[in-house]
Every structure is written in structure tokens, then in C-alpha cells.
Amino acid sequence: MNIIPSCLPILPLSLILFLSLLSLFPAAAAGERCNPYDKKVLLKIKSDLGNPYHFASWDPKTDCCEWYVVECDEITNRIITLNVITADFAGQIPASVGDLTYLKTLIFHKVAKLTGNIPASVTKLTHLTFLEVSWTNVSGAVPAFLGQMKNLTYLNLSFNNFSGSIPESLGELKKLEALHLDRNKLTGTIPESFGKFPTAPDLYLSHNQLTGKLPASFAKLDFVRIDLSRNKLEGDASILFGKKKTAQIIDLSRNAFQFDFSKVKGFSKSLIWLDLNHNKIAGSLPAALTKIENLQQFNVSYNRLCGEIPQGGTGRLQDRFDKYAYLHNKCLCGPPLPAC
Numbered sequence: 001m002n003i004i005p006s007c008l009p010i011l012p013l014s015l016i017l018f019l020s021l022l023s024l025f026p027a028a029a030a031g032e033r034c035n036p037y038d039k040k041v042l043l044k045i046k047s048d049l050g051n052p053y054h055f056a057s058w059d060p061k062t063d064c065c066e067w068y069v070v071e072c073d074e075i076t077n078r079i080i081t082l083n084v085i086t087a088d089f090a091g092q093i094p095a096s097v098g099d100l101t102y103l104k105t106l107i108f109h110k111v112a113k114l115t116g117n118i119p120a121s122v123t124k125l126t127h128l129t130f131l132e133v134s135w136t137n138v139s140g141a142v143p144a145f146l147g148q149m150k151n152l153t154y155l156n157l158s159f160n161n162f163s164g165s166i167p168e169s170l171g172e173l174k175k176l177e178a179l180h181l182d183r184n185k186l187t188g189t190i191p192e193s194f195g196k197f198p199t200a201p202d203l204y205l206s207h208n209q210l211t212g213k214l215p216a217s218f219a220k221l222d223f224v225r226i227d228l229s230r231n232k233l234e235g236d237a238s239i240l241f242g243k244k245k246t247a248q249i250i251d252l253s254r255n256a257f258q259f260d261f262s263k264v265k266g267f268s269k270s271l272i273w274l275d276l277n278h279n280k281i282a283g284s285l286p287a288a289l290t291k292i293e294n295l296q297q298f299n300v301s302y303n304r305l306c307g308e309i310p311q312g313g314t315g316r317l318q319d320r321f322d323k324y325a326y327l328h329n330k331c332l333c334g335p336p337l338p339a340c
Contacts, residue, residue, distance in 0.1 A: 082106050
């Protein structure tokens with residue numbers, strides 16, 4: 001006969017049942033937040049990339065919400081961020097990233113051996129607001145299907161090897177606040193659809209081989225920051241100026257823009273950067289330039305300007321910028337250049 005020692009407590013039946021059930025669910029007991037579907041997709045992404053060391057923390061035995069370069073939503077526990085920065089692995093962006101259906105931010109930055117193009121599967125990411133593929137060797141045409149991603153507020157495809165023309169479809173991104181296509185090999189014109197943004201995004205198209213004129217509808221837009229430098233653009237760029245606009249940065253340098261600068265009647269009071277060097281701009285410098293108080297960068301060298309540099313005013317062009325901001329014009333004169 002087995003006799004239960006009197007020193008051992010007799011557990012209630014309800015507690016015994018609870019402990020038995022708990023042993024059947026070790027993951028739940030450990031408090032794992034990770035959504036099983038998202039974990040499966042992440043492991044597929046890792047496999048598709050050849051299991052690089054960059055994803056060494058992606059251990060199927062651990063909580064994916066604790067893995068490197070990903071972030072889980074605090075409430076739903078779904079993966080909302082995949083942020084791959086400065087990684088040394090080769091391959092293409094896996095189509096499987098399109099299966100992270102709750103993703104809001106997707107970044108591949110400074111992954112030099114990343115090649116191919118952006119997979120069409122990203123269009124399944126209907127919650128995505130932030131997409132960056134920069135400083136990589138991704139190439140080919142800028143995908144027109146990106147125009148389907150209506151919730152994007154930020155699109156950065158800079159410092160890559162994209163070629164061909166800019167797709168008109170990007171003008172359909174009505175929520176866009178910033179668009180970076182600079183430092184690629186893009187050709188053709190700036191799409192007319194870019195003049196139809198409800199609110200002008202910060203626009204960076206520099207260091208490409210773009211040609212043609214600015215869309216006439218740019219006159220109705222108020223770009224806070226626009227950088228079109230180092231292209232082959234031409235025509236009238238004075239439509240970007242106006243005293244009712246709120247521009248902070250306008251860089252049109254090293255193009256073939258041609259217009260009469262003296263006809264510009266006003267500038268944004270917020271302007272801190274105005275670079276027009278190496279164009280074909282004629283006329284005289286507008287007196288309205290002397291009213292820009294916080295101008296920090298100013299360069300009109302290598303144009304066809306003439307007349308006296310406007311003196312006085314809160315802008316004080318003659319004191320704040322040296323002669324190199326004015327050199328190589330037709331007949332500009334006055335401080336800091338020789339007297340007229």
C-alpha cells in the first residue's frame with residue numbers, strides 16, 4: 001500500500017488540470033508575441049537571400065518580434081517594419097517580402113550587392129507608407145506598378161542604377177510627401193503627371209540625364225524643396241519662383257535653363273538655398289533678392305546675367321556671398337565684383 005506522506009500538499013483538481021494544459025502550449029507560456037504567419041514569411045525571405053549572416057538572429061526557436069531589423073506592432077504584433085541597412089549579402093529583393101501584409105516600412109539601404117529590380121509583389125503591401133531602396137545596384141526601369149501603392153508618403157530610389165524614363169504613374173501617388181529619384185541614369189522628360197500632385201512633394205531628380213522642359217503645371221505647385229541639378233533640362237524655370245510660395249531649397253544648377261531673371265518679381269521668404277549656376281539665364285538680378293533674409297547658399301555663376309548686383313536690403317547680396325557666386329556672367333558688376 002502506498003501512503004501519501006503527510007508533508008506533501010494535496011493540489012486541487014482545478015489546479016492540476018490548469019498545469020496540464022499549460023504544458024501543452026510552451027510557446028504561449030513563454031509569452032511569444034510573433035505572429036506565426038509573419039514568422040514563416042520572414043524565414044522564407046531569409047532562405048530566398050541564401051541565409052546570410054545579416055539575419056543570424058532570425059532563429060525559428062525565438063520570438064520574431066525580437067529579431068534584428070524587424071519591428072512588430074505593439075497592439076497587433078504583426079510585422080510592420082523591415083529595415084535592412086548596410087548589409088553585405090548578394091541577391092535580389094525577394095518576392096516573398098510582398099507577403100508581409102501588414103508592413104508599413106520597407107528599407108534596403110547601402111546593400112551594394114543587391115541587384116535585379118523591385119518585385120511586383122510589393123503592390124500587395126497595401127499598408128506601406130515608406131519605401132526606400134537606395135545605395136544599391138538595383139537596375140532596370142523604375143517600375144510603373146509603384147503608382148498602384150496609393151498609401152505611399154515617402155519613396156526613395158536614389159543612388160541606384162535605374163535607367164529609362166520616369167513612369168507617369170508615379171504622379172498618381174497623391175499622398176506623396178517626398179520623392180527621391182536622384183543619382184541614377186534616368187532619361188526622358190519630367191512626367192506631366194507630376195504637375196498634378198495635390199500638394200507638391202519634396203522632389204529630388206538630380207544627377208540624371210533628364211531632358212526637355214518643366215511641366216507648365218509646375219507654376220501652380222509650391223515646392224518646398226526641389227533639386228533638379230545636373231541634368232539636361234531647358235526652358236523657363238522661373239515658374240518655380242514667387243513671393244507667395246514657401247520654397248526653402250531650389251537647386252537648378254548645371255542644366256540649360258534659359259529665361260529672363262529680371263522678370264521674376266518675388267521670392268519665397270523661406271528661401272535658404274538658391275543655386276542657378278551653369279545655365280543660360282539672362283537679364284539682371286532682381287531687386288527682390290535683397291529681401292530674402294535667411295539665404296545661406298546663393299550661386300548664379302556661369303550664366304548670361306548683366307547689370308549691377310543689387311545692393312542693400314536685409315539680404316545684402318554684396319556682403320554675404322563672395323565673387324565666386326557671380327563669376328563668368330556676361331556683364332555683372334558691383335560689389336563683390338569690380339565696379340560697374
